[in-house]
Amino acid sequence: MPKGGFPGMGGGNMNNLLKQAQKMQKQMEDMQKDLETKNYEASVGGGAVTAIVSGKKQLIDIKIKPEVVDPDDVEMLQDLIISACNEAMKKAEDESSEGMKKMTGGMSMPGMF
Template sequence: MDMRKLMKQMQQAQSAAGKIQEQLAAQTVEGSASGLVTVVANGHGKVQSLKIKPEAVDPSDVEALEDLILVAIQEASAKADDLQREATQSLGLPGGMF
């Protein structure tokens, strides 16, 4: 195989991967738990914001609020994983590379 052709293909793949990284950083996904807790994350799964409705806060049941937050984060993370999988499929890479 021609080494120059291989190097050019690698550069193109790196450029495409960089564009995908930028796109994932700009996209957002949302996870929610019972509509009481909402988490917004970027396409990389990094949490950008957290909203908690007042009715979710019960000082005598902090554990329930912790569970709601965890569920919302997990849902946002799963959606970010889906975005990553879709983006990497376009490059022919295994899902979740980013």
């Protein structure tokens, strides 16, 4: 076996590949930290219910307009809350996925995000 690694793979090329992988890992960590500091907001029902989630995908606030609180139609309010929360979570997930696509050039990275 030639000195410096596997046949057909120069030691310098492998070092460059490792450096690029480490750089990409650092960029992904920085991107994740940045996303975690952001808040994502979604409103449904014409603004009747607004949910705000953190980049860590935790519900941090929910706002409900008083006029949609109808004791005779609690189900509608529950549905609006679920919809607002799901939409806010989707916004957080979409931004995370978009950031990953930009970083990886569209390559699939199993086990990442």
